[in-house]
Amino acid sequence: MNFLATQAANDLLEQFVASARSAAATAEIVDRSPQAIGDAILATAGDTARILFAPPQVLPAELFTVFAADPRVVTQPDSEQIVHSGVGVTEAFAGVARTGSVCVDVDYQRTGFVSLLTPLHIAVLASEYIVPQPRDVFRRDVLNGEGLTRNFVFITGPSATADMGPLVRGVHGPHRLHVIVVR
């Protein structure tokens, strides 16, 4: 039984990563350790001068201790910092395998702004919160029914438009989305 459950979870994880990539996001799977998560975030953030961090609500804060120790990380940004930073890091409370979407709460502290106003958004998602289809987020028996109570956004790839003729990625929202799935 456990084998089948594990198999199903692995399939969802694989499907999630593939879908996220086909939605023009980047995605990677990392081990559940502060070091692995810290390394992954900082490697993606590159040499940006300031990293905004919206502390997690669902994931244990300890998982982010290595990352948060980086001197460039700001957890209580002011308006000036919110609009002039290169990278925003948030958690996602759910992921969707078929579409590669991550669900991010926009009502918890500054999570909404941090996931919206920087050119690069890094979302950290625990693999057990991946559901098969978008509609599953609205089920009472999934994710403790959180999809029915939160103010949140399904984020799928970077912001995009075709209004100026060809498809352009990177409009008002982030130009890049990187998803770190914690296994």
Next chain:
Amino acid sequence: MAAKAHAVEILPRQIANKSNKQALLDAIRMTLDVQSAAIRHNTQTFNRNRYAAVAQISDYDQLKDRARQIKEQAIADSPKLLQQLEESVHRNGGHFYLAPTGVDANNYIRDVLVKHEARLVVKGKSITSEETHLNHVLESAGITVAETDLAEFILQVADEQPSHIIAPALHYSRERITALFKRKFETDLPLDTGEELTRFAREKLREQFIAADAGITGANLIAADSGSIMLVESEGNIRMTSTLPPLHIAIAGIEKVIPSRELFGTFLELLPASATGQPITSYVSILHPPITAPSFAAPGKAEKPREFHLVLIDNGRSRMREDPVLREALYCIRCSACLNSCANFETVGGHAFGGQTYSGGIGGPWEAGTGSLMNARFAELCTACSRCVNQCPVRIDIPWLNENLRQRMNQAQPASLMKSAFGALTGSAPEDRTAPLQKQFFGNYHTFGKWGTRTAGLANSSLDWSPAHSMMENVFGVDPRRELPKFPEQTWEDLYREEPANEPAAASRSDRPVLAMFADVFTNFGSPERGMAAIRVLRRCGYEVELTPSLPDGRAALSQGMIDTARQQARTMVERLHPYIEAGRTLVVVEPSVLAMFRLDLRHLIEDRTVVEKLARISFEPLQLVWRAAQQFGLDLRATFPADRWKHGTRLFYHSHCQQRTCNAASETIGVLRACGFDVATSSVECCGMAGSFGYKREYYELSMAVGEDLFAQVRQAEDRHQPRALVASGISCHEQLWAGLKRAVHHPVEILNSIVR
């Protein structure tokens, strides 16, 4: 005399109101001249992607049923849901206002903004606010409104109405946007790519987001149980608009309210897939505002508490709810699948095929419901080709709605002795005798067929006779560039009576399935030889075949909005077909538009559900039965109909009829022809553009030919220069259109099979 001026430039705003027919004709001319290439590219991209995206939804059909059911129930329960929603919004700490009219909504929003001393408002795309002309009212109050959706931004700069319900500036090519921005912003910045244009607009708008005092959004759906709203977008501007400023106002029509947030799941997958053909868009926000996170205060400004107002507008919707026809339009979730799968829309877009606010097949009912009937005159461009019917995620029968609008417009015309006498003589029902002569002429095709074949020699020579030509043009509005089909001297019924093999099947001999071939009026009076070919082919396939009397089925009248005439005809036809139904016959229909009458449309004309469902179940296109003979009785198609016997070669280009595809009755034709050994290339256009009488009408000839251009181009592309393909089509009007565009013979599949049968 002064030199003749250049053609006057027609501005989109000037032709938004279509209550004057000239506005519609000018709009068609303008859009064909200026916008058509961009519209084709964009709508056809959406359409292709949509087919791919819905194929990825494993339970697509059930999901559509579910969505339909939810919307039907929600509209039925609307008053109760609105009350519940008001309580939910209050419980969340928001404000709720139900505006009886657009003016009330505008005034309320203006007053809220004035009270907050708002000077700059950022706005997400909201077609409802277009309906109420909100921007105009706010600007008059000294409030700056920044449209932040890039398409709306373009339209605001250009001062144009939307041309599409979800991509309102899709009539603009990149080149035209560059020219517009250079002119209006007087800038030397390089704006020659999508990236450069996007960056330019983003930088302008980013300043506005940061400084905005308030944000106005629409709402794709609203849940009564929790006051939740769903906001679908890709650019991120709606997220900014709904979460940055302290004051958020959402405006939507009352039809957007559904019972619960749990039901969002159904629409969340259907809407983006049906709209842009994406599994989901970049951002879908699910909010029950006001949210509690602190609002964004521009650097140096104080943070303000959040406030939320939900403004729902009625503006005619309650009246639509009481209207048996327009009620169905309230189920619309504004996905635009009906626009993108419509050949006419793909060619002219919403500045021609649209009104002040709404566009496309569903646009007519909306303009009629929220504005006035005559503003919906562009509904004439719905040819009832039916391609949108299977694409609608809430299963709205859009052609039926437009046929009803047409009838109401016909009935709003003044009566005249001439029209009334003509109608009585040719067969219009009394209710339809105010319809223009052109409509009554096309709607009573069978009458002219009857007269024409009785006097074929005279009728045909008179068609070549110039006074007759000018009458066709001036009285009936038939375009002189179209060649009118000649009437045969003998009808299909006549030929059938003379057919030697036509001995009634002896009961003893007949263990073979018996088919009743329906002598539709188009084949009977237009191409009787084709009808005979179908009979011979099916007999060769092992069927007994008998021909029914020729009867008008209602299609021609229905397409002109002469619904009462169509109903009379359909009733008589069903009565006369009764013996065949009783005898357990399978019905064969050569002309696909008539097959569609049996499969799709009789339910609107005949009350008896049992007989309607029965007719839909037992009616087939001839090639479907050829295919069945191969599958079920082991008929060897290659041996019976060897392709290499055909004198025109084995390479074909096949265009199936629009309604034939909607009935899922086209794939067998391709299967049969391939099994016979033909190399078959197929078209992928939604409709050839002829669409029955549409392309014959003088005022629509250019549009019809422009639509056909896509089909003609596909033919050329499928042929290499040295190896042409013979043209094959199943619909009588597709034949005319292919002939008009390519001036080459067009063949019907049954005629090919009949000429090569062994």
